[in-house]
Amino acid sequence: MRFDVITLFPEFIRQAMAIGVVGRALDRQIIGLDCWNPRDYTEDNYRTVDDRPYGGGPGMVFMIEPLRRAVQAARRVAPDNPVILLSPQGQRFDQSRAKSMAAGSGAIFVCGRYEGLDQRFVDHYVDEELSIGDFVLSGGELPALAVIDAVTRLLPGVLHTDASAIEDSFMDGTLDCPHYTRPEKSEEGEVPAVLLSGNHALIARWRRKQSLGATWLRRPDLLAQLNLNKVDQALLREFMDDHKAENGVQ
């Protein structure tokens, strides 16, 4: 899988991608990265990439020519990958989009800056727009890094155990269960006894119940989309009863 990133800040992308899980995936060549700086595709001495908006108003607009040339250069090495613009106006990126991207061959990400990009560039060269949430950042670099990280950790061989990604939140529509590690007892409390029992069936049952319960408590919108089987329904009922009893609800 290869990622091409069109950005005015290639060092930001390279440095952030050099560490942790994504850094290991790069070292092992499970993913590849190239950055393309639109400033390298300008023709004036000032390497200008922005200009004032037609019609007036505040801020500057990313110019079409440097973007077009940078995308054309990236497309020459990754002709089959989609051009994805990070944009607060795009489709909301989520785990299911991360999974579908992980099954592909990569993407050419365009990181916007300023008030945005010349719309003609978007209309002609962008295959898809992705947002990481309903808030506005100063540039598309952090969103591109977020998408790359979420996709990379799903690729076979990237995490120490591939199963860890399967148990993450959203993978099956529920939130993850709570996690504990040593010490068994601390000032803040004890590890739930079932996790120390060595009984794998009971542990799996407890984890599933906690996942369903956390989803019910925190993200009822996700729960409403699930078609729970009888076993899950019973586990969730048990969690709800425990929760009500703990909180003194009749």
Ligand SMILES: C[S@@+](CC[C@H](N)C(=O)[O-])C[C@H]1O[C@@H](n2cnc3c(N)ncnc32)[C@H](O)[C@@H]1O
């Ligand atoms: C200051 S923003 C421009 C926002 C634009 N004027 C608007 O209101 O839609 C500059 C760039 O940051 C990126 N960006 C900002 N927020 C984002 C988000 N929530 N998701 C993805 N990209 C975002 C986009 O690439 C955008 O072109």
